Amino acid sequence: MPPDSTSGPAIAPGERAQEDGAPVASLALALLATCQLVLVVDASIVNIALPSIQSGLHFSDAGLSWVVNAYTLAFGGLLLIGGRAGDLLGHRRVFVAGVAVFTVASLAGGFALTPGWLLAARAAQGVGAALAGPGTLALIATTFEDGPRRARALAVFSVVASAGMVAGLVLGGLLIAWTSWRSVMFVNVPIGVAIVLLAPRVLRETAGKDGRFDIAGALTCTLGSTLLVYGFVRAAEHGWSGGLTAGAFGGAAVLLTLFPAIEARAEQPIMPLRLFADRDRVGAFLMRLLLTSAMSGMLFFLTLYVQKVLGYGPLATGFGFLPTTIALIAASRAVPRLLPRYGPQPIMAAGAVLCVAGMVWLTQISATSSYAAMILGPVLLFGAGTGLVAVAATFVAMSSVEAGESGATSALLQSMQQIGGSLGVAVLVTVNDAAARGGSQVEGMRGAFVAGAVFTVLMLVTALLVFRRRRNDQGRSGSQI
Incomplete structure (x- = not known):
């Protein structure tokens, strides 16, 4: 039985120290940020290793894609269950x-x-990620009190959540160059063991809630989310017109349409619908979806371009994408200082403009373009824009969330990232294939970047039209994050 929610957070003897000084709180932030980084990195690190995995385990071309997809489906499909489990049982546990x-x-x-062995392990990784991921944001809220320290902590979280896709490419390149594909799996082990050992010492447990698990809502949202992600994955591989693709999207539409009706009748819903009553929060979720869609598609095709056209x-x-991370970190550091003064709308609008500029620049890429002339500038712009949008959207999404619903909110925010990643690749691959039929491979990539630019324009429209909080309102709500 989880602790009584009226008794306050349960604090083990060794945890009291974090209330008295910054060192333990800083260690807590480092632990949570490292965990989030590993979970995001694991979705992209294997991309660099896929050729080695195929030759080492004799994967077929069709089966190889599931080394990535098995993790993505389990992670994205089970996030809401992981968030609700934390709200009920305690997020640290x-x-x-x-x-x-x-x-x-x-x-x-x-x-x-064997291939089956690896795919089962990747799916199990996704299950673990779905349980751990929502707790990172929720535990930040319980570890850091309102004010500048929590603002900085949320900024760090947003940076690692966004930079993880790029970091995976860099780390994967290093590991494959120095060792074998197995190292991209083994690298998680010492980090995971350290987190498991340190978490009880530096993280304060959150109070659980008495109540029953919303089985109907859990099954509906899990199956619906999984089918939605699978539909995008299938569309990227086989096109949008196939029977399995249409069936997946149709099933997802039915289940996700039923989900709100089920939640409205549930005594303790897995996803409280009142979270969607805040227009700004809905806008933050949408910004995260569009940002990840654009970024995942951009990284997918730039990785192909750099290796196949430039011959890297x-x-x-991997190192070619380091400027993205550097620009992202630099921009994100300014957001905690800017939010109380200007509010989220101008910050996200400015970030969206930078992302639009970077993606439009990439639409001019050609077979003779150089890295310095055609890639460095766009990835710097996109990195800076991502830093502004991601941090501000995280602040808005987590503002004024009740303690017992922080896991559900965190899970939904991370679900937008998982769904957005699959959506972006699916759409850009489709446009690339259509454009390449009448021209060259690079012309197909240009078409894909045009589609990516559409995602960034939609980000800008969302930032300008959806958010309505005035500066003073944001200043008050920012203290409630």
């Missing part, structure tokens, strides 16, 4: 359990001898 599952699955994957190896390709 569920967080540690998720990291443990993720770590054991990573170890098993590193020893894989895996290591050089």
Whole structure:
């Protein structure tokens, strides 16, 4: 039975120290940020390793894509369950359990001898990630009191959540160049063990809630989310007109349409519908979806361009995206200082403008373009824009959320990232294939970047039209994050 919610957060003897000084709180932030980074990195780090995995385990071309998809489906499909489990049972408990599952699955994957073995391990990694992921934001809210320290903590979280896709390319390039594909699995193990051992010492447990789990809502949202992500994955591989693709989208539409009706009748819903009553929060979710859609598609095709057209190896390709991370970190550091003064709308609008500029620049790419002339500028602009949008959207999404609903809110925000990643790749691959039929491979990529620019324009429209909070309103709500 979870602790009584009226008794306040349960604090173990070793945790009291974090209330008295910054060092333990800083260690808590480092632990949570590292966990979030690993979970996001794991979705992209294997991309660099796929050729080695295929030759080492004799994957078919069709089966190879599921090394990525098995993780994505489990992670994206189970996030809401992970968030609700944390709200009911205590976020630290569920967080540690998720990291443990993720770590054991990573170890098993590193020893894989057959394709089925590796795919099962990747799916288990996704299950662990879905349990651990929502707790990162919720535990930040309980570890850091309102004010500048929580603002900085949320900024750090937003940076690692956005930079993880790029960091995965860099780390994957290094590991493959120095060792073998198995290292992209084994690298998670010491990090996961350290997190499991340190979490009880530096993270304060959140109070659980008495109540029953919303089984009908959990099944509906899990199956609906999984089918939606699968539909995008299938569309990217086989087009939008196939029977399985249409069936997946149709099933997702039915289930996700039923979901609000089920939640409206549930005594303790897995996703409280009042979270959608705040127009700004809905806008923040939409911004996160569009940002990740644009970024995932951009990274997918730039990785292909750099390797196939410019002839870069895996290591050089990874380092070629470092400027994105540098610009992202630099821009994100300014957001906590700007939010109380200007509010979220102008910050997200400015970030969207930078993303639009970067993507439009990429639409001019050609077979003779150089890295310095055609890639460095766009990735710097996009990185800076991502830093502004991601941090501000996280602030808005987590503003004024009740303690018992922080897990559900965090899970929904991260679901937007998972769905957005699949959506962006699916749309840009489709446009690329259509454009390449009448021209060259690079012309197809130009078409894909045009589609990416549409996502960024929609970000700008959302920033300008959806958010309505005035500066003073944001200043008050910012203290409630």
